[in-house]
Amino acid sequence: MNSFSDKLKNFFGKKKNLSEEVFDDLTDLLVEGDFGAEGAYILTEKLKEVCKREKAGDVEEARIILSRLLSEILRKAGTVNSGLESGKPALILLLGVNGVGKTTTAAKLADRYRTLEDRRPILAAADTFRAAAIDQLKVHGERLGVRVVAHQQGGDPAAVIFDAIKAAHAGGGDLIIADTAGRMHTKSALVEELKKINRVIESQAKGFTFLKYLVLDATTGRNAFVQAEIFKEAVSPDGVILAKYDSSARGGTIFSLAGDLGIPVLYLCTGEKYADISPFDPGRYAEEFIGLA
């Protein structure tokens, strides 16, 4: 995994006895791992309490308890399946700030659902902000052999989605994956844009499952969490896709997303290739995070 979990592994490997110092050092480490100061403190306090109750004798036992607590936090955020219902058409809207990986993720999802779930995806270029963004999606569409519905730069994103829904009705597909513009939204602009898209979906896409996935860049640490707070308040995303987890990610942000915001992580992306996306596994992630796996 990444170097941060190596650090935790090292930490647990060195110490033997459970002392106050161990818990203090662990808190510091968790903060370093993007847990957030409050989250790190609450977690170590909880760990201390459970260790006492379960009469944990050494660091190794504490580590196993910690892994359990961590996966409980992740499971608390609810379902970790994609939210798609079989046999039902769906529309996935990918949201997120600049450069986090939305367009790449749109292509990855199209490829994944087509090959593994027998879906017929349509990519919708609802990022009409930049001409390059539309072309970028078209290139992915060509490579994958997936249809791309696009308008001109500066067009209305809701109109692109309208056309994508029309294409789906006409038999062109059963899963619309919509890329959106990544400019840093103010909350009200985001809400307005989404209201318009919502209206289109309500009137044109009855019977569709509508999902909003927030894409976050794992390398941005606590910043990703702050973005998630804003998006949660504005549009209540159904789940998070954590991109660029292959880079220097420290990974603690995921626990705050689940624990503090109640947003489940659905997928981890670990590279630029289409196959570099995998469903999130809470138990395994918790174990890997503390170097147990």
Ligand SMILES: Nc1nc2c(ncn2[C@@H]2O[C@H](COP(=O)(O)OP(=O)(O)OP(=O)(O)O)[C@@H](O)[C@H]2O)c(=O)[nH]1
């Ligand atoms: N290493 C790595 N790079 C990624 C991953 N996902 C995306 N990227 C790269 O990150 C950069 C930005 O990705 P985009 O998909 O264009 O991001 P975006 O959110 O659509 O960006 P904007 O449209 O400008 O807001 C590109 O160079 C991608 O190749 C990932 O999981 N791992």
Ligand SMILES: [Mg+2]
């Ligand atoms: Mg993009």
